[in-house]
Amino acid sequence: MFAKPFKVKSNTAMKGSDRRKLRADVSVSFPSLSTENLSDLMPTKEELSVVKVYAHKGDSLTVYVRSKNPIVFEMERNLYPTVYTLWSFPDLLPTFTTWPPVLEKMAGGADLMLPGVVVPPTGLPEVQQGRLCAVSLVGSRAAVAIGVATMSTREMLASGMKGKGFNILHTYKDQLWAYGDKSGPPVIAPMETEAIPEEDQEEQLAPHDSVPDTHLPETQLESLCLVEEAADASQEGEDIAVDKESQETSDSEGCHLSPQEAMDSLLNQCFFHALRYKVKKSDLPLLTSNFLRNYLFTCCPEGQQVDIKKSSYKKLSKFLQVMQQRKILQIKELSKGVESIVAVDWKHPDIRSFIASASEAPAPAEDMGGGAEQLYQPPEIISLYGISAKMLPLFQESGHKKGDLLTASDVRSVIISYVKSNELVHPENKNFVTVNPVICDCLLDKSEYNDISLLKWDDLVTRCLVRMQQSHQVTFPGCSPVIRKGNIDPIDITVAQRASNKKVTIIKNLELYGLDPSAFASLLQQRVQASANCAALPGAKERVQVQIQGNQLPHVGKMLLEHFKIPRKYVNGLDLSAKSSKKK
Incomplete structure (x- = not known):
């Protein structure tokens, strides 16, 4: 809730x-x-x-x-x-116990499934369906969640501890908890009880043959699943902690995690390593694509590689949203598909408790003027063309539908296939294509209907591309592609006149290419020794522009083209520098 x-x-x-x-x-x-x-x-x-x-x-x-x-x-x-x-009142509600990794899922909005409930030797508390209950973690009676029982204790046992056990209303680390002082749960020792011998325990559970013991099931649990290794650790009397300690326990016992669980573990390890030892307060705000490329990837242990697509999160944005829900950091969306880390809670227990292994010696964070600049890779930008209702007859034979997006080479291939299958190549000159009724309706203006009967191949393809709906796809390294309508706005560089005949250089649209405006301004200021700042971009929501004193066109152009490898066709305003040098 x-x-x-x-x-x-x-x-x-x-x-x-x-x-x-x-x-x-x-x-x-x-x-x-x-x-x-x-x-x-x-x-x-x-x-x-x-x-x-x-x-x-x-x-x-x-x-x-x-x-x-x-x-x-x-x-x-x-x-x-x-x-x-x-x-303050741990005995206020009947309390059920679960494993620490389940807490994160409950805080994210999941209900508590019965396979995740620990059945102690003394048995489960007696409750009826609809009773309000508390949920604690193994090793402490301090509640971490409250929920309503979906069935009575007798029904839980009769079901073999399968299915949904509690509808969770409120948890530690959710937004209601965050409305308070965000203090952590105290350690309240479990009630001392004598352990019932295994034989007696089996006799008590005899009427319910399918009731599991305190071990977690080996099969994958629905919704809230835990690794078997956590149960083994608890039997040895060890306290299990979320993420770090459970991973250490698994590694020490030589457990077999699924590839997805192993990738989740590696992703969390690299994430907390980057925040603990790499990222500095001066680095913020930090584009998420830069964080992934320049910080998270560099924290990966030797011989291993982070592949977010192989994790349970699938996308970096989804992983960071989970971290934001846990109050570890704060994300701000600059534009569609472009997000920035604007704040990090370095006092968060998960960051402060992270300790790098011996093979991962902490290294100082790289600033944008050094290694990060060399590691930067420009996004891959592909022009796409959408099939409109008017152009659909040309593409129906190839199995395409209205709204499909194609690259220029795909469009060319479809046109060639259409012309050949309909035998429209001119028999005397193969450089020309005969205009049939479909091509006439799709590619010719009304004034050309009676005048044009043949088209050159290049003219045919060009007319087709011009009449299709323009879009573009941007793919940042390590992120899923983002598709936007229209052509991508180029990085725009202009020189404006200010009071007292002073000039200022303005750079816009850096975010679209994965460049952090704040970091770019800082680096540019260091290089040209002039005052630089970021200001809101007029007419654009949550977009900023970089302003630096003086005419800095040559320096800006060199940084974009040579250091950040932005293709020249995506940078506007560089010709102004050439014109000004000719005048001199």
Whole structure:
């Protein structure tokens, strides 16, 4: 419910009468809370606030906040405690236990499946369907989620611990938790219980032959799946931590991860290595394509290679969105398909706890003036041509449909195939093609109907390309292709006159080619020793332009063409430099 940001409608302080009513309602909803507990939960001298919010799915909720931490939220006249409240009162709800890797999936919006629930030797808590329950991790009673049971305990056991167990409402690390002070869960020792001998345990579970033991199943679990190695580690009495520790446990035991799980592990390792040891605050904002190419890839251990397509995320943007949901970094979309890392929380526990292995000696972050500049690769840009309704008759025979996008060579091949299959090559001069009714309707203007009966091959293809819908595809290294309508805007360089006859050089559209305007301005400033800055691009949403004092056309052109290898056809304004040199 709180996996995505919610909208705050209002935030007001509670009146005394409302505070007393809330205390009474909480007492009715949670009878186990004593008068002292209620006083601790809602102290008389501390301010309470009522926050009206809309969840991302449109649900209207009321959140009650004490000292910046949400303590209770109300939905459809039902009260639910937050994890902050459950950390103070761990016995408020019946608690079920799961494995640490499951938490990340629940925080992302997944429900808790029964295969992910640990069945302790003492058995599961007795609950009925629809009962509100807490979820904790192995090794601690501190709740990390709350949810509603989809079936009773007896039904869970009878099902063989398969299917959905709980509809998760709120978790540690979700947006409701982030609305508070973002503190972590305390370590609350599990209740001391005597372990039941295995034989007695089997007798207790005899009526339910399919009930699994505390081991995780070896088969792939639906939705929330865990690796078998985590269970083995827990049996040895080791605490399992998300990501890093589970990976270390797996490696130490020589476990066999699936290729996708292994790639996810390598991707996470390189990601946290880059943030911990490579990326600096001065590097931000940083284009995600540059981060992937200049930082993440360079942190890959020798002999291994990160291939995001082979991971469960498939795309860099999806992986970074997950990291943003975990509050590790913040992403901003500059234009369609072009994103930038604008902030990193270096105090985040996942970053601070990352330790590089001995074979991965931490190296200082590369700035744009050195290695990053050499590692830069321009995007691959391909012109595409869409089939319109008018041009469709020419392409139907080849199996294409309206709206299909083709390259220029594909269009040429289709035209050649059409001409040959319809025997339209002029018998006396093979350089000409006979105009049939289809070609006439598609490629000729009305004024040309009676005048043109033959077309040269080049003229035929050129007319076809001109009448098709223009598009282009941009592929950044390591990212999925992005297709946009029209032709790509070139990098535009202009020299403008300012007050007191001063000149300034303006560079636009750098983002479209994977260049970070802020880093570009910093590097250019170092090279020409002139003041440079970034300003909003007029008429373009979330786009910026680089401005630098003086006429710097030669330096800008040299940087773009020689250092960043941008093809000359994608840079406008370089001819101004040639004209100005001729005048001199």
